[in-house]
Amino acid sequence: MIGTITLNPAIDVILEVSNLKINHYNKVLNAHTTSGGKGINVSKAIRGYGRETIAVGFLGGGRGRMIEEELRGLGITTNFWHIEEKTRSNTIISDKKAGEHTLLSEPGPKITEYDLEMLKSIFYRVMSQCSAVTLSGSLPRGVPVNIYGDLISIAKERGVKTILNTSGEQFIKGLEKKPFLAKPDLRESNRVFGIKIDKERDAIKAAKEIVQRGAEIGVVSLEQEKDIIATRDEIWFAETDYHEIVNLIGAGDALIAGFAITLTEEGKNLEEAIKFSMACALASALREEEEFGSREEVEKCLQCVNVKRL
Numbered sequence: 001m002i003g004t005i006t007l008n009p010a011i012d013v014i015l016e017v018s019n020l021k022i023n024h025y026n027k028v029l030n031a032h033t034t035s036g037g038k039g040i041n042v043s044k045a046i047r048g049y050g051r052e053t054i055a056v057g058f059l060g061g062g063r064g065r066m067i068e069e070e071l072r073g074l075g076i077t078t079n080f081w082h083i084e085e086k087t088r089s090n091t092i093i094s095d096k097k098a099g100e101h102t103l104l105s106e107p108g109p110k111i112t113e114y115d116l117e118m119l120k121s122i123f124y125r126v127m128s129q130c131s132a133v134t135l136s137g138s139l140p141r142g143v144p145v146n147i148y149g150d151l152i153s154i155a156k157e158r159g160v161k162t163i164l165n166t167s168g169e170q171f172i173k174g175l176e177k178k179p180f181l182a183k184p185d186l187r188e189s190n191r192v193f194g195i196k197i198d199k200e201r202d203a204i205k206a207a208k209e210i211v212q213r214g215a216e217i218g219v220v221s222l223e224q225e226k227d228i229i230a231t232r233d234e235i236w237f238a239e240t241d242y243h244e245i246v247n248l249i250g251a252g253d254a255l256i257a258g259f260a261i262t263l264t265e266e267g268k269n270l271e272e273a274i275k276f277s278m279a280c281a282l283a284s285a286l287r288e289e290e291e292f293g294s295r296e297e298v299e300k301c302l303q304c305v306n307v308k309r310l
Contacts, residue, residue, distance in 0.1 A: 006039030038136035045257035061086030085109030108140030178214035254284035
């Protein structure tokens, strides 16, 4: 079983338009809603590949019930703590003509100290069922920046491999507890440790820094279809040669799902894990939805991934 934690989930409202014009009337061509939040996206990708997963985090109000019902309908086990305030919503504007996606993200509900203690209690129990867990995404109001570090410590006490994928101070604090794999979320500022990720050398420097700060594996995305992966002894470069991307929202979460899957499989070396994870990301990016839906989609994408040791 692979666990995921999403402290700030959301209902994603996807609006499709053609040639978005700012400060003008825009006609919506199509609209739909789905459960969102980085960890939830990871669980959906894991389940799409056919593996068992359990989603943990905070949910509130009618939106929270909608998310839980959707996940259970997909065959994902859930163990959320329900809070008083309602779960946030995100709005994603998909411009079909320009091929661009714009994300408007709400800050999230207020979390109390009691909510935090109950979440940690649930997390501790769930870890007895898991061999790996991903800790992803932003924090709602009231959650301290050291929360991911606390959860990593709990998971490691239970013998569970941890993957950290977040941004800002909570990423720095999480690294102090030495997760197995760590990948910064660069969507907001494209920076980590003060390094702006513009070129390959920037990504290599950042990935090395992640490892120096405690992770066994550091992953840094470069541009849209490339990643740098570092260990204490190796640097790897991975890219896809299929460039007809449909939707990059969720591709990073599919990459994390791929690493989580390979961490729980025997006999996979790092090169194979990187190639598989990149194939998961590509399979997600080729769909309008935020995640791929089958093992076959991932396997088709494996031939489009190139991995080399630098």
